[in-house]
Amino acid sequence: MIKVRNLKKEFIQGQERTQVLKGFDLNIEEGEFVAVMGPSGSGKSTLLQLLGGLDVPTEGDIVINQSNLSNMTEKERTIFRRKYIGFIFQNYQLLPTLSVEENIAFPLHADGSLTKKKNQIIIELLDSVGLKGLGRKRANLLSGGQQQRVAIARALVNNPSVLLADEPTGNLDRGKAEEILGLISRFNRENNQTIIMVTHDIFAAGFADRIILFKDGVIDQVISRKGDDYAKYVANFMA
Amino acid sequence: MSVKYGILTLLFLQKNHGYELKLELESHLGAKGKINPGQIYTTLDRLIRDQLVLSIGMDDQERKLYEITMEGKKELENWLLEPVPYHSTKEDFHFKWSCARKIDFEQEKKMLDQQKAMIMKDVMELTKFKTEFLLQGDENRYLLITGTLLHLEADLNWINQIENRNRL
Ligand SMILES: Nc1ncnc2c1ncn2[C@@H]1O[C@H](COP(=O)(O)OP(=O)(O)O)[C@@H](O)[C@H]1O
Ligand SMILES: [Mg+2]
Numbered sequence: 292m293i294k295v296r297n298l299k300k301e302f303i304q305g306q307e308r309t310q311v312l313k314g315f316d317l318n319i320e321e322g323e324f325v326a327v328m329g330p331s332g333s334g335k336s337t338l339l340q341l342l343g344g345l346d347v348p349t350e351g352d353i354v355i356n357q358s359n360l361s362n363m364t365e366k367e368r369t370i371f372r373r374k375y376i377g378f379i380f381q382n383y384q385l386l387p388t389l390s391v392e393e394n395i396a397f398p399l400h401a402d403g404s405l406t407k408k409k410n411q412i413i414i415e416l417l418d419s420v421g422l423k424g425l426g427r428k429r430a431n432l433l434s435g436g437q438q439q440r441v442a443i444a445r446a447l448v449n450n451p452s453v454l455l456a457d458e459p460t461g462n463l464d465r466g467k468a469e470e471i472l473g474l475i476s477r478f479n480r481e482n483n484q485t486i487i488m489v490t491h492d493i494f495a496a497g498f499a500d501r502i503i504l505f506k507d508g509v510i511d512q513v514i515s516r517k518g519d520d521y522a523k524y525v526a527n528f529m530a
Numbered sequence: 531m532s533v534k535y536g537i538l539t540l541l542f543l544q545k546n547h548g549y550e551l552k553l554e555l556e557s558h559l560g561a562k563g564k565i566n567p568g569q570i571y572t573t574l575d576r577l578i579r580d581q582l583v584l585s586i587g588m589d590d591q592e593r594k595l596y597e598i599t600m601e602g603k604k605e606l607e608n609w610l611l612e613p614v615p616y617h618s619t620k621e622d623f624h625f626k627w628s629c630a631r632k633i634d635f636e637q638e639k640k641m642l643d644q645q646k647a648m649i650m651k652d653v654m655e656l657t658k659f660k661t662e663f664l665l666q667g668d669e670n671r672y673l674l675i676t677g678t679l680l681h682l683e684a685d686l687n688w689i690n691q692i693e694n695r696n697r698l
Contacts (some may be wrong), residue, residue, distance in 0.1 A: 433680030473661060473664075492652075493653055496650070497656065497679065498661075502654070504646075514651060515651075515652045
């Protein structure tokens with residue numbers, strides 16, 4: 292469903308060229324939850340930006356739902372992004388002075404005014420991320436965990452097929468992180484959303500089906516959850 | 531600690547006699563406490579029977595000398611490259627890694643990568659259970675798994691630390 296081929300990205304600043312992504316392939320299935328790990332500066336965020344069409348590769352192809360992002364105009368990419376991609380960031384990136392509802396609805400304004408049906412969607416989303424009744428509250432008055440819930444709701448408001456998360460629990464303590472991950476993996480299961488999450492935290496990566504270890508701009512190792520019998524497994528650990 | 535692989539590691543470096551093997555095992559390989567000399571000699575006998583080690587005569591002080599065979603080296607390498615499951619009570623990755631370091635094992639990266647992969651698989655598997663136990667309200671099992679996950683995280687951090695230092 293997502294096909295990456297020979298992906299390369301180079302940044303040029305003045306005389307200096309930095310080769311950040313050095314050419315690799317990657318396939319991600321529809322509905323898969325993938326975690327990307329690796330040292331700082333290894334190109335993880337750059338990869339997410341390219342997958343989300345926020346930036347373009349220097350070389351190579353990204354094909355999502357049969358569309359090749361490399362062949363699109365900037366305008367086409369923007370439309371594509373609105374339709375298919377949701378983003379979540381470490382620092383939430385909410386508009387601080389807007390209300391929770393207004394933040395969640397923000398991506399909807401791009402394609403016209405709020406209809407009654409959309410209001411209904413927002414109410415349901417608020418409920419499903421555990422923020423029922425907080426819709427009118429100003430975003431910057433919420434705790435970090437709550438703000439990330441708003442950001443998740445905003446990312447999901449267009450019902451995107453792909454959710455890209457860059458260190459979504461990086462600012463949260465372990466308990467709050469676990470709640471957020473529970474939420475993300477629930478959407479992954481229930482809506483069959485494909486999730487690609489960059490994280491430093493092995494506790495967070497544990498929620499994924501597959502962990503991609505990134506190093507110096509290429510994939511160093513890919514680790515899939517084993518298909519072994521769960522019961523046997525748990526028996527070993529609980530013995 | 532495995533006396534068998536400890537001996538193979540030491541013989542990989544040079545031929546040696548039983549008493550020296552015992553002393554080296556006790557000092558270099560982090561063996562806890564003393565090793566019973568009987569254990570060294572029965573292990574050596576078994577290694578000779580399995581053709582992993584040869585008895586090659588006496589040294590100048592009339593002590594029996596032992597030497598590793600090609601099969602012995604192969605056996606050691608296979609063991610080094612076998613990742614250690616978290617719940618393996620008879621094996622310890624720290625010990626295995628010490629053996630690898632002792633012989634400057636050229637496949638150390640592969641060994642570390644495989645151990646890392648095993649840990650991550652465990653983490654992904656356990657996280658599934660953790661979430662289920664949480665949903666079922668099984669607080670005790672949820673906390674037990676969380677404890678195991680913290681250990682696995684520490685193991686992983688240690689391997690990352692080795693890899694970072696190897697890159698310097
Ligand atoms: N817009 C940019 N211009 C120049 N260099 C950049 C830009 N974005 C990222 N980089 C560089 O690319 C490298 C990888 O960055 P990034 O993808 O953010 O890594 P990671 O998310 O793995 O920490 C870094 O060295 C960073 O400085
Ligand atoms: Mg980053």
